[in-house]
Amino acid sequence: MTAPPRRASPPRPCIRTPAPEPLAFGRDAWHHHVTRIVAARDEVAGVRTYDLAFRDPDAAAGYVFAPGQFNMLYLPGIGEAAISISSDPRERAFVGHTVKAVGNVTQALERLGAGDEVVLRGPFGTAWPLEELRGRDVVIVTGGVGLASVRSAIFQIIAARGDYGRVAVLFGAKTPAGLIYTDEYDRWRAAGIEVLLTVDEADSNWTGRVGLVTALFDDLDLSPASSGLICCGPEPMMLAVVKRAGAAGIFPGDTYLSMERNMSCAARLCGLCQFGPEFVCRDGPVFPYDRIARFLEIRHL
Amino acid sequence: MQPVWLPRHGLQHLINVLRDRGHRVVGPQVADGAVVYRDLADASLLPTGWLDHQDGGVYRLHHDPRAGTFDHVVGPHSLKNYLFPARETIEAWSRTPDGWQQTTPTYEPEQLAVIGIRGCDLAALAIQDRVFMGGESIDVRYKARREKLFVVAVNCRRAAATCFCHSMGCGPAAGPGFDIALTEVGDRFAIEAATEAGEAVLADITGRVSLVPLTPDEVASVRHVPETLRETMQARVAEEGKPRPRSLDTEKIRELLFENLTHPRWAEVADRCLSCANCTLVCPTCFCSSVGEVTDLTGDEVSRERQWASCFTLEHSQMHGANARPSTASRYRQWLTHKLAGWIDQFGTSGCTGCGRCITWCPVGIDITEEVAAIRESPASSPPLSPS
Numbered sequence: 001m002t003a004p005p006r007r008a009s010p011p012r013p014c015i016r017t018p019a020p021e022p023l024a025f026g027r028d029a030w031h032h033h034v035t036r037i038v039a040a041r042d043e044v045a046g047v048r049t050y051d052l053a054f055r056d057p058d059a060a061a062g063y064v065f066a067p068g069q070f071n072m073l074y075l076p077g078i079g080e081a082a083i084s085i086s087s088d089p090r091e092r093a094f095v096g097h098t099v100k101a102v103g104n105v106t107q108a109l110e111r112l113g114a115g116d117e118v119v120l121r122g123p124f125g126t127a128w129p130l131e132e133l134r135g136r137d138v139v140i141v142t143g144g145v146g147l148a149s150v151r152s153a154i155f156q157i158i159a160a161r162g163d164y165g166r167v168a169v170l171f172g173a174k175t176p177a178g179l180i181y182t183d184e185y186d187r188w189r190a191a192g193i194e195v196l197l198t199v200d201e202a203d204s205n206w207t208g209r210v211g212l213v214t215a216l217f218d219d220l221d222l223s224p225a226s227s228g229l230i231c232c233g234p235e236p237m238m239l240a241v242v243k244r245a246g247a248a249g250i251f252p253g254d255t256y257l258s259m260e261r262n263m264s265c266a267a268r269l270c271g272l273c274q275f276g277p278e279f280v281c282r283d284g285p286v287f288p289y290d291r292i293a294r295f296l297e298i299r300h301l
Numbered sequence: 302m303q304p305v306w307l308p309r310h311g312l313q314h315l316i317n318v319l320r321d322r323g324h325r326v327v328g329p330q331v332a333d334g335a336v337v338y339r340d341l342a343d344a345s346l347l348p349t350g351w352l353d354h355q356d357g358g359v360y361r362l363h364h365d366p367r368a369g370t371f372d373h374v375v376g377p378h379s380l381k382n383y384l385f386p387a388r389e390t391i392e393a394w395s396r397t398p399d400g401w402q403q404t405t406p407t408y409e410p411e412q413l414a415v416i417g418i419r420g421c422d423l424a425a426l427a428i429q430d431r432v433f434m435g436g437e438s439i440d441v442r443y444k445a446r447r448e449k450l451f452v453v454a455v456n457c458r459r460a461a462a463t464c465f466c467h468s469m470g471c472g473p474a475a476g477p478g479f480d481i482a483l484t485e486v487g488d489r490f491a492i493e494a495a496t497e498a499g500e501a502v503l504a505d506i507t508g509r510v511s512l513v514p515l516t517p518d519e520v521a522s523v524r525h526v527p528e529t530l531r532e533t534m535q536a537r538v539a540e541e542g543k544p545r546p547r548s549l550d551t552e553k554i555r556e557l558l559f560e561n562l563t564h565p566r567w568a569e570v571a572d573r574c575l576s577c578a579n580c581t582l583v584c585p586t587c588f589c590s591s592v593g594e595v596t597d598l599t600g601d602e603v604s605r606e607r608q609w610a611s612c613f614t615l616e617h618s619q620m621h622g623a624n625a626r627p628s629t630a631s632r633y634r635q636w637l638t639h640k641l642a643g644w645i646d647q648f649g650t651s652g653c654t655g656c657g658r659c660i661t662w663c664p665v666g667i668d669i670t671e672e673v674a675a676i677r678e679s680p681a682s683s684p685p686l687s688p689s
């Protein structure tokens with residue numbers, strides 16, 4: 001492995017006596033907005049999409065996010081969870097979140113419906129590099145509910161479709177019943193996006209591919225040297241994808257991953273989301289692969 | 302302002318002046334077998350004549366008539382206990398007919414004055430300032446408390462074997478960051494102010510007890526007190542039957558640790574580590590926290606309680622369906638590499654000030670300086686790390 005390039009800043013001395021600095025004028029880490037569920041729909045069993053509208057019109061007007069960023073959704077008395085934003089960034093009426101009910105917050109959210117309130121903080125974190133990828137081919141690889149985190153990127157690419165070369169979505173789910181956003185694939189294809197699907201386990205109606213999402217690279221006609229890869233899924237899946245994409249000729253520096261860690265504040269204050277020297281909430285969730293490559297290799301970091 | 306002499310009985314005037322100026326005054330006192338910070342109304346409660354014996358997993362107080370008021374070093378408490386309390390209500394919510402409303406009362410922290418802060422803990426204060434107020438998002442409650450803090454620092458003239466501030470560049474001299482600093486000499490204190498608030502306090506004391514300015518020679522000799530200690534700490538060598546004096550070699554320590562994440566030493570220290578989190582609780586810079594929900598029986602009144610979290614617990618790294626750091630080895634590695642390496646990337650400074658608390662309060666005496674030295678002795682050949 002070669003040493004990954006990192007942020008271009010001069011080396012800092014390892015140890016120095018901390019000097020008092022002028023106090024910063026940052027914003028309150030717990031600044032929030034109350035929202036109302038305007039639509040809740042089932043995607044597949046256990047996965048729902050919630051469209052949230054701000055109670056305060058000023059908050060709605062001031063809220064702007066970039067694809068790849070996330071919100072903290074808070075249910076008073078229950079808790080707070082980091083959820084990626086899955087709606088169209090140009091949509092001003094609501095902010096969408098596709099949520100798998102796995103923890104106490106997401107399970108409580110599942111019991112809510114249209115009209116119920118959800119407190120929102122955000123947006124937080126880094127975005128998919130859609131500006132950097134203009135003029136290039138884009139390969140989007142996701143597994144399971146990971147597609148939610150790239151759905152807003154797909155909206156944005158379609159809105160500026162001419163700015164990108166070939167675009168392919170490689171999506172794997174455990175079973176055909178686990179494929180989310182199925183009613184949107186035709187729209188993506190109509191916009192000139194290849195949508196390649198695979199499942200780990202087929203049912204009797206499935207005529208598509210069976211196997212890992214990495215196998216879909218075999219079906220892909222790429223210009224690897226000019227391609228960028230964005231990937232969101234469980235860590236082992238992302239590592240397998242990076243390896244397969246590297247073998248296909250996509251540069252590690254053109255590969256972007258969305259990381260997940262435990263999180264309380266999402267504002268670089270609680271310390272829970274650390275991954276090596278990175279705060280996943282602020283330095284991520286989207287990382288260039290070569291920035292975190294050496295840390296991804298370490299078990300239980 | 303020129304340093305002046307405060308006689309020992311003048312400490313009571315210092316306390317009185319601070320109280321009269323509206324401060325809650327806190328200072329070191331002997332309680333529960335240790336020197337801890339407590340509310341201080343009476344200078345006679347200060348630990349005059351008490352010395353602490355510290356070593357890995359050892360803290361013992363003994364009385365020594367020759368000891369001054371501040372010749373003990375650091376106990377388990379630090380400014381963190383006041384500026385970043387272990388548990389704090391950060392928000393309140395009420396369910397109303399119009400939906401959820403935030404009902405958090407306006408936060409008005411008290412004016413706090415803390416007496417007895419050492420160089421290591423002033424450095425820790427500057428580090429926590431960067432953590433809680435140095436970014437785009439800040440902890441507004443910490444900031445409100447910080448802005449009302451008055452610090453009376455002490456220049457150390459004695460070090461415990463566990464002290465290694467000299468090798469972290471954080472002591473033993475106090476500063477910067479104090480309002481007033483004391484240096485104990487014989488039966489009096491050289492006292493100097495570094496801020497307007499500090500000078501105002503000195504001016505108020507002047508009205509109650511006569512403060513004689515130090516002569517230039519006395520100024521030079523007082524300044525030499527922590528310098529003498531620093532030289533002594535640097536020259537310390539291990540002696541048979543005595544606690545080993547600590548120091549930590551920080552040369553390229555970020556690179557050393559991040560290039561040795563798979564070093565066998567992590568598994569070895571994990572065999573001793575109880576994952577008890579004591580080191581993170583006594584550390585004056587550890588800042589991890591989590592938020593819990595507290596509701597009344599109806600669920601209509603909610604308060605959110607932020608409390609200290611520790612990377613030694615499983616909860617710290619728990620995600621749905623997986624834990625990022627399931628082993629003690631991975632959790633100890635997280636703590637040490639964050640403190641000494643990751644912190645440099647994150648905040649441009651080490652997270653360690655050399656106060657030695659993690660060594661003293663570890664129930665099995667695990668020693669951060671020893672762990673780093675062991676890795677330095679047999680580094681692995683990992684690829685080199687690029688600059689932070």
